[in-house]
Amino acid sequence: MNLELTQDQRLLQEGIEQLVSRHAAIPPGSTDIWLPGSDLERDLLDAGYLDVGRTEGMGAVESALVVEAVARAPYSIEIGATALVVPHVVPDMLLTRPVALLSLPLLGASRFVDARGSALLDCGDVVRVVDLRTCQVEPVDTPFAYPFGKVAQIDVEKARPVDASADVMRQWWRVALAVEIGAVARVALDLTVEYVKQRRQFGRAIGSYQAIQHRLSECAVLVESTQWLARRAAWSGDPADAALAAAYAQQAAARVHYDAHQFHGAMGITNECHLHLWTYRLKALQGELGGPSAQARAAADQLWAA
Template sequence: MKYALTDDQASVLAGLDQLLGGFDSAPPTEPVLFEYAAALDQTLAESGFLDIAREDGFSPLDAALIVERLARLPQVVEAAASSIVAPAVGVPAGTRPVALLSGPLTRAARYLPMARVLLADRGDHALMIKVEPDNVETVETLFAYPYGKLKSLDGLEQTRIEDVAALRRRWRIALAAEAAGCMASAIDAILEHVKTRQAFGQPLGAFQAIQHRLAMAAETAEATKYLAFRAAWSDLESDAAIAAGFAQTRTAQLAYDLHQFAGAMSLTLEFPLHLWTYRLRALAGELGGGSRQARAAALATWGAAA
């Protein structure tokens, strides 16, 4: 399947690429767990890219295109929750960054250290919680994202959201779009390696076994991207769950193969591959993982018969 951009979508992505061209998007030269692109975050917010789904004539699909492109960067910036999830659950425009949390409020959440609002899935409802910077404790992880958790649950300014299904649906779409971008850049990093690394007098990429597994990784990345775009276009529960579930169930094999091609070097912080594969590991566990998404897809498709 080939997805053709509309003229408006092509213009949006061209504008985004022009904006990104003004920022240093080279992988960090020093060993780091992650690098948050604060300046890019501010510019994206001011330019309106992250509010595109709120504009007349645009939709979550346009936001997903932007999220997938930004997820390819070695640096991280909170875009998925702001542009895809927040508009569906009543978060006011401009209130960002946004963190997402499923489960106990004491758990760590991605982007919480810089978030202004936390959207928490509480099972039968959701909460929109105002985040006070002094109430957030930074949590160090290997997942190549900034994580934090609330220090205290006392006195939280919160708003109840009844439509928790909308939160989960858009979260799944955001997750799939972000995963697709991470997969694409992880593959690009390894392609460069197998072209230059020699074994038995020839590049690693010349070996058929490696070519086959790279082709499988490319198929996973492309399928994840188009499933994410389809879900963003339809905004259906079933499509969103299928897109997220596919990304989550394919992550382990893709990451294993790509790391194997670079050997022990791929696990060092100096080699950029981990910047995307570790993020994929984090995404693979959100909202209950692939099995939870499969169950959600079945329920959305067949209802009680599932």
């Protein structure tokens, strides 16, 4: 695997990061659990970044770079499904956004289930497209920094089947999870590193203590490894790589979340601190699609199939 981005990929990365940087500011005085990013979403759509996965000459790695940049923003918009899952499951269909990723049986609330959007439904063997505008959808308040919703009932037989298998959907769902976790965890870590440089205790910055440096260094290794495992899974298109990346990412999410809040102390649990805009996302991503144990089982099935 080449760990250097191509010139075209670097230009894409610079462009998307420049666009997202214009939306880096958090509204003054905001204490919201999550922030909607309608302005960011509009700019992404106008600039064509939401269609990178369908653009000739570009592929999953380029889509992953877009997801990374958008996921680092303080705003919670649906990007992983649109950029990484939809182009591989329904490449010739335009789905209304946001696109939710669902599995049968439906259990509780899920990210980005919205009465204005659509969903890809994993039915076990096949994938079906669900127009959520025709369903009874209920918004659900959660402590996680994403919009959540719940579908009361789906008439599966009326949902449109697609050619791609459910295995393909789950593979790219795992890639999207790993990419998003890597990006969100990086911001949580960066905020924590900056905080321990400023927070003083016993006459010195707490970041000067070796024990804290060691733990944050371990988190840095986890974040960097997550990013490259996710990029590898996007590059290779290998289902085993996708499962391994997601398993590693979801385990790393737990550690980064814990240490970020540990070193922020009581300040970290206040909404005024805004750390939660990233760490609470990590908690949601950590358990999605069955959590790390489910991804590890999927990896084992791929690597050591009977």
